[in-house]
Amino acid sequence: MFSYRDTLTRPAMRFYVFFFLVLLGFLYLSLGQGSYEDCCLRHVNSVKKHTIKNVVSYRKQELDGGCNIAAIVFKTKRGRFFCANPKDKWVQKLLEKLIALHTNTKV
Numbered sequence: 849m850f851s852y853r854d855t856l857t858r859p860a861m862r863f864y865v866f867f868f869l870v871l872l873g874f875l876y877l878s879l880g881q882g883s884y885e886d887c888c889l890r891h892v893n894s895v896k897k898h899t900i901k902n903v904v905s906y907r908k909q910e911l912d913g914g915c916n917i918a919a920i921v922f923k924t925k926r927g928r929f930f931c932a933n934p935k936d937k938w939v940q941k942l943l944e945k946l947i948a949l950h951t952n953t954k955v
Contacts, residue, residue: 888921900938
């Protein structure tokens with residue numbers, strides 16, 4: 849009777865096991881790097897007043913992650929996002945306003 853075990857030698861079996869483990873390792877590494885951040889690529893120069901009035905939330909984008917620029921990402925009532933330079937005066941004023949609104953509503 850013919851068996852599969854007879855066709856493979858011990859070194860060939862070791863090679864296949866090694867190859868499978870290496871392939872499994874590459875698969876693990878590629879899945880781990882599949883996640884990415886949603887980063888701003890540039891800042892807006894100016895924003896219209898009605899857009900500023902419609903801002904409902906924000907988040908900070910730091911340089912320590914995979915992003916190339918520091919930014920404040922604002923979200924409007926319509927669900928749109930725009931990125932601003934955290935060093936700009938109007939951005940700092942808007943942040944103060946949003947922080948004050950959120951601290952007053954969390955009673």
